[in-house]
Amino acid sequence: MTQYSLGFVNEGKSFEIPRWTVKKHEELLKEMIPFDEQVKLGVLTKVNYDKIFHMKMILSSLHEIDKNVTEQQISELHPDDFMELIYAVYNSGKKGIVINNNVDFRQGEKKPL
Numbered sequence: 001m002t003q004y005s006l007g008f009v010n011e012g013k014s015f016e017i018p019r020w021t022v023k024k025h026e027e028l029l030k031e032m033i034p035f036d037e038q039v040k041l042g043v044l045t046k047v048n049y050d051k052i053f054h055m056k057m058i059l060s061s062l063h064e065i066d067k068n069v070t071e072q073q074i075s076e077l078h079p080d081d082f083m084e085l086i087y088a089v090y091n092s093g094k095k096g097i098v099i100n101n102n103v104d105f106r107q108g109e110k111k112p113l
Contacts, residue, residue, distance in 0.1 A: 004088065008073045010066045018064040019093030020057075028056055054086045061089045 003014040035052055038044035055071055062069040074082070 002088070006077075009062055009069055015065050017088045017092040018061050020061065020089055020091070021093070024060065028053070028060060031056060054082075058082075058085050058089055061092070 002016070004017060005012065005014045009015060032049075032053055035044060035049050039046060039049050055074060058074055059069065059071060062074070074085075077085070
């Protein structure tokens with residue numbers, strides 16, 4: 001796996017991003033329910049919702065490595081580094097699924113993975 005290093009995580013030592021799983025994703029979506037309501041009411045924009053979601057996703061993952069990481073530290077990252085962390089967390093542990101056979105779903109044909 002890829003090694004990452006941030007001065008404020010794990011005392012600056014290299015680390016691997018913990019696997020992002022369906023369970024973690026679903027737990028985060030549950031945490032976001034109050035923000036969903038704010039978007040529906042027009043109190044919160046979709047852009048700000050996405051920023052909150054990504055911040056919580058990164059923070060959740062980095063807390064598995066170092067409980068002392070704060071939102072403030074993450075928010076002080078360069079925007080490119082923040083984006084890289086979003087992709088690194090979301091794709092961590094991704095194996096990829098390959099279908100070897102052509103499937104015509106319009107005809108109801110399904111082949112096992």
